[in-house]
Structure formats: C-alpha cells, structure tokens
Amino acid sequence: MxxxxxxxxxxxxxxxxxxxxxxxxxxxxxxxxxxxxxxxxxxxxxxxxxxxxxxxxxxxxxxxxxxxxxxxxxxxxxxxxxxxxxxxxxxxxxxxxxxxxxxxxxxxxxxxxxxxxxxxxxxxxxxxxxxxxxxxxxxGRAPALAPREAQVVNLYSTGLPMKSVARRLGVGEETAKEYLARVKRKYLEAGRPVHTRSELYLRALEDGLLDPPGGV
Missing domain, CATH: 3.40.50.2300 (Response regulator)
Incomplete structure (x- = not known):
C-alpha cells in the first residue's frame, strides 16, 4: 500500500x-x-x-x-x-x-x-x-435463543422473580415460564445444562446476553 x-x-x-x-x-x-x-x-x-x-x-x-x-x-x-x-x-x-x-x-x-x-x-x-x-x-455451544427467550434470560438470571419478568415482558407468568423452559431445553441440547438461576447467570455472561460485572 x-x-x-x-x-x-x-x-x-x-x-x-x-x-x-x-x-x-x-x-x-x-x-x-x-x-x-x-x-x-x-x-x-x-x-x-x-x-x-x-x-x-x-x-x-x-x-x-x-x-x-x-x-x-x-x-x-x-x-x-x-x-x-x-x-x-x-x-x-x-x-x-x-x-x-x-x-x-x-x-x-x-x-x-x-x-x-x-x-x-x-x-x-x-x-x-x-x-x-x-x-x-x-x-455450536451457544444456543440460538429467540428474542423473547433472551429477554427472559437477561431479566430472570439477574434476580427478578418470574412474576416481575412476565410483567416487564407484558405476558402472563405461565408464558414467561414457558420461555424459560425453552431456554433450558436449548442449553441442554447444546450440552451445557442449566439447573439453577446462578448457572443461568453464568451461561448468560459466557454467551454475551449480559454485560460482565463492571461493564467491561
């Protein structure tokens, strides 16, 4: 050049x-x-x-x-x-x-x-x-989440109760729970099972669904 x-x-x-x-x-x-x-x-x-x-x-x-x-x-x-x-x-x-x-x-x-x-x-x-x-x-370790599923992960994994998650999304609590169940199934199929809220939080950090602590 x-x-x-x-x-x-x-x-x-x-x-x-x-x-x-x-x-x-x-x-x-x-x-x-x-x-x-x-x-x-x-x-x-x-x-x-x-x-x-x-x-x-x-x-x-x-x-x-x-x-x-x-x-x-x-x-x-x-x-x-x-x-x-x-x-x-x-x-x-x-x-x-x-x-x-x-x-x-x-x-x-x-x-x-x-x-x-x-x-x-x-x-x-x-x-x-x-x-x-x-x-x-x-x-293929990062599952493909639909926008609503990603929103549930973002809200629920950081500590909001499911009722509050549903209210933020403008859906019923059962619908929000179904989104979360879909997320867990997708992580299981990807070989990265999620059993607890803390595990979901770690997965969300790993996959860029949440900003790391400190806003890095």
Whole structure:
C-alpha cells in the first residue's frame, strides 16, 4: 500500500478513543486523521473511505455487537474487534457477522499495528481469541435463543422473580415460564445444562446476553 492506512475507531471510552490514533501513528503510516466515534452510527455518518475499523464490542448505547459489525461490513469497511471482552460466544457472533479478527486492549501497539496491516490486506487476524471463538462456532455451544427467550434470560438470571419478568415482558407468568423452559431445553441440547438461576447467570455472561460485572 503506497499511501498510509485509513483507520476508523468506534469506542466510547474517551481516553482510548483519543489515544489509539496517536499510538498507531508511531507504528503505522496513517493517511490523514483517524475518524473517531462513540457509536457505529456516528462513524457511518462522518467517515468516508476506510481500510479498517477498530470496533469496541461493548458500547454504552447498548447496541448489539454482531449488528454493529454487519453495519460496518455492509459499508465495505473491514472490521477488527478491539476490546477487553473475553467472551468467546460474543466474539464468535461478531466473526460470523463478518469481523476479520480481534485484538485485546491489553496487547501492545506492535500487535495492533500488525493486525491492522493484516486485515487491511484482506486477511483474517488469527490469534488465541479468534481460535477460541472459532471453537464456539464449530461446536455450536451457544444456543440460538429467540428474542423473547433472551429477554427472559437477561431479566430472570439477574434476580427478578418470574412474576416481575412476565410483567416487564407484558405476558402472563405461565408464558414467561414457558420461555424459560425453552431456554433450558436449548442449553441442554447444546450440552451445557442449566439447573439453577446462578448457572443461568453464568451461561448468560459466557454467551454475551449480559454485560460482565463492571461493564467491561
């Protein structure tokens, strides 16, 4: 590539969003300023041609990570996940949606720059996180939950009584219980049985249905 790399950043942590372009510029030739946005919509509205988008998985607008990947890829921008999230099922969903790799925020600038080069060149950035996510895809360990089932998991696993869950969903308590029963059957079929509320909470964390404690 004769010109510099055109890199966009979607991250709602101000210090990280401001620091990434500066750090990258010391390890990678960049073409102009790096457009930075706190949401995917913001980047789509302000950026033009990009070689790579660095996308944080967890954004404060509560947008679905895989949907964010799809929107960026649909614009024709390769996506490199740049995140602290260590949830293989969430990363797997993003890879399935078209992301080309993942780099942890704990990794060094040299690693990030190399990953940008790789993805901008049309290849996947393969590392341990990528491999763990691929295993989830191959093994099919994350069951496909319907939207209502996912809502029940989100509400019930965090401690709400079933009556309150039903009220939040606008359905009867028996209907909410049936949603939960379906969820348990799907986890059983996936080889990850759920017997207690705490086990459901752990599964929800593993599969990205809940944000990790601390909002990572």
């Amino acid at each position: 004769s010109r510099g790399f055109r890199v966009g950043v979607v991250d709602d942590h101000p210090a990280i969003a401001a620091g990434v372009p500066v750090g990258l510029r010391d390890h990678l030739p960049l073409d102009g300023e790096c457009p930075v946005a706190s949401t995917v919509r913001g980047l789509l509205e302000t950026a033009h041609e990009l070689d790579v988008v660095l996308l944080d998985i967890r954004l404060q607008d509560r947008s679905a990570p895989a949907d964010n990947v799809r929107r960026l890829v649909a614009r024709g921008w390769p996506v490199l996940l740049f995140t602290q999230v260590r949830q293989p099922a969430v990363v797997a969903a993003c890879l399935q949606a078209g992301a080309a790799g993942v780099v942890g925020k704990h990794e060094g600038w040299t690693t990030l720059a190399a990953a940008v080069r790789t993805v901008a060149g049309g290849e996947d950035h393969v590392n341990a996180d990528w491999a763990a996510a691929l295993r989830v895809l191959v093994e």
